[in-house]
Amino acid sequence: MILKTCLRASVAALAMLASGAVNAEVTVLGWPGGPEEAALRAVTELYNAKPDVTADNKVELLFTSRDGFFDKLQVDLAAGSTAFDVNLIATYSIGRYAPFMEPITLSDEAGAVFGDTVLKTMQFDGKQYGVPTDLSLHFLYYRTDLIDALMADDAAKAKYGEISEKYLGKKMEPKAPADWTWEDFVANALYFTQSINPDSPTRYGTVIQAKNLLFNMMVFHSWPRSYGANWMDDAGNITVDSEGYRTALSQAKMLFDLGATPPDSTSYEYAEANAAYASGQVAAMVQWNAAAGELTTAQAATGTTAPPAGPDGRFTHIHGLGLGLNKAAENKEGAIAFLQWLSTEEAAIAYAKAGGAPGLAPETAAKLAADRPDLVQVGEYASTYGFVMNGGTAEKALSVYEAQAKEFTGYWAGTQDLDTALKNATAAMTDLLK
Template identity: 25%
Template sequence: MTYQSRMTATLAASALALSASLAAAEEAPITIVINQSPWFPGFQAVVEAYEDETGNTVELDVNPFAGSLEKQRTAVRADESPFDILIMNAGFFVEFYTGGFIAPLQEIDASFELSDDIYTFDDSTCWNAEAKTITCDGGDLLSVPVNPNVLILHYRQDLYDEAGLSVPKTWDELYENAKTLQTDRRYGISQRGQRGTFDVTYDVFPYIWSHGGGIVDQQDDGSFQVSINSEGTLAGMETYLKLANDVGHPSTAGQTQTNVIQNMATGRAAHINSVPAPGLFDDESKSMVVGQVAYAPPPGTAEIPSATPLGHWLAGVPKNISDDNKQAALAFLSWFQTDAAQRAYAEAGSMPVSRAVLESEMADQPEYRWMKAMAEALPNARLTFTFPEATQVLAITELRLNQAIGGEMPLKEALNTAAEEITKVMQDAGYDIPAPELLQ
């Protein structure tokens, strides 16, 4: 049976379960603005299952990452948003929270609650406007998670078995494994390094965090400290560059997420750190490595264990839509967090946001072997940026990190330059941040 036919069969079975679990209610048509990404086909399939079961209409407005963000920014500032659900990324949701653009879900329906099985992803579903803090302790529930989107290590299980290798826990172990598996036709590892909206910055977090570094760190008292040119960040980037230069793609600075995933799917890479795309790797029509890709949390160091960045996606309802559309949006979000919907989401090839599903018997089935790695990685996952100026900071880090990876600028110079530029952005925004101490 092909991947497509398996997906069709499982979705059909799930639709029966969904029909039994929920009584369909007629709601106003809604439009969801969303980005094109490796997990989108699974979301699209589940939206279609919702339409089939309820008879309600959902239109998907699909865009590139940056395009979706710009449409959301414009929509929430209009007299009436053309979108009823915004799919917000972890790097930017704070901008919409602090701007007061998102409707508290319990103001739409006082009885609405986030299911106990759904991850809050470091409390990113909630916002305390008075304290200006991301917290579910006294904060309003503003969103429902729709995709975990964390980085996990992908490796070729068949090659590991042939070479007698063990799953790496540290970057040093990963380096040695990648060196062993590198050939003239296969990269030891493929890494994303191209400049984008939140591309290379997102992918270097596991390296820099596990070496004690950061970019802009929030302190216990709520203040911020620029740390992109700290010794820890320098060490993390040196580890990234060692892998890239010694056992990686010859043009890492030009590699997009799509390139990285395709390198694995076509057998050109022994390892990648990426958001999971298990449906693609096990699809016989798209992959040369069906059944051969295995998964684990990203490596760490001997001193600091694995930590993966939250690049997850949250569904929020804009304030500037009609009450009927708010109710219709909430109806979809209520349905989406049910166990049956979350299982159908996984069956369609995407990552559920339900702990119960990730830790269920599904994880023991070969096609869902990625679930255990995801469940192991999520407890150590961290938010990346918790201030609304993140887009300005990312414009800096995407450029400077890419220049360092591509050899256009020495690493220390790139980190120092980024630190000075980020400090100015934060100071101009009113933050009390001292001038950075430069690496020598």
């Protein structure tokens, strides 16, 4: 998952660091630490070595603390800081920065390299504000050993049918997870919960991270979206009080009420949910693609596929990090040249090989199958199932997630009913997105 914390550096500190660039006239403010920094350093070295990049257009990288990054960045941009020409942006914060940045034109290769869905993660009001560099989306993780055993056992399949008929009103048969709907996800979770099925090899059928936290809402969003839900319609009307949200919220509530997710999962976020799955006490879960290495190491018999489908199809929430142009940049020409190159296949492949996680179109990702097989799956899912809610790049998008987290987790925890949760969410979103 893209990390949630950010930058606390003063404009003066940024200027001091930037002034250290002797022959580098394009200063890029990057995401410090982790694979994002390593990958950006690698492609910058490649770019600076190109014979057509003159000394006064070479790139110098600037990294500061992750702590408070996005809040401080907004202050620096609004103040017209010239300490950097290019800066980091994220899907859910583009609207905050758009007034202080300039839209950019990417290379002619960008559409084929990333695909339209991934490019839209860096768009606001129909304009391209950045080059996508790293992408986060969701996988359905499941225990292959448990699913295989279930599907090979007639008595177990009969029990599965009895449980689904009792709680979902229909006799269902187990399926391969790649074919699951959300009803299948719920039925599977109930079957693999010991309080419902004493013969279950796991204590819980799933784990839903439901702490009052905006990033947990992002994990949940693929569920209502598959039932046709959105934040608002094309006219700007808030549409959260919809059958799509009601269905998804109610299905999740059933899992809480029936004990199919740990009883304290209303306090869970990324780490706690992963720990529950890694312990062997959970049969399946929806989680960020970043957890793949951790979960498959902890449970070797783990498969991954796209999140379950609903009546409107199969979807996964996506958001990304990217780089865009500071309106106050002192070397816009050099900055634009770097950003355009960064959107080429040459740069995207180099970034991926250096450890980054770009969302690549299937044809581009296929060229990395030997080095980064995980990106093949990420690219396929992003291109085929990825979505950004209508309003998901707005100035106050993060506040929308926070408002939903407050109301929806309250409903799941039993402190308010569904009507109240949706009424409150609608009021908050109307104020935030008007």
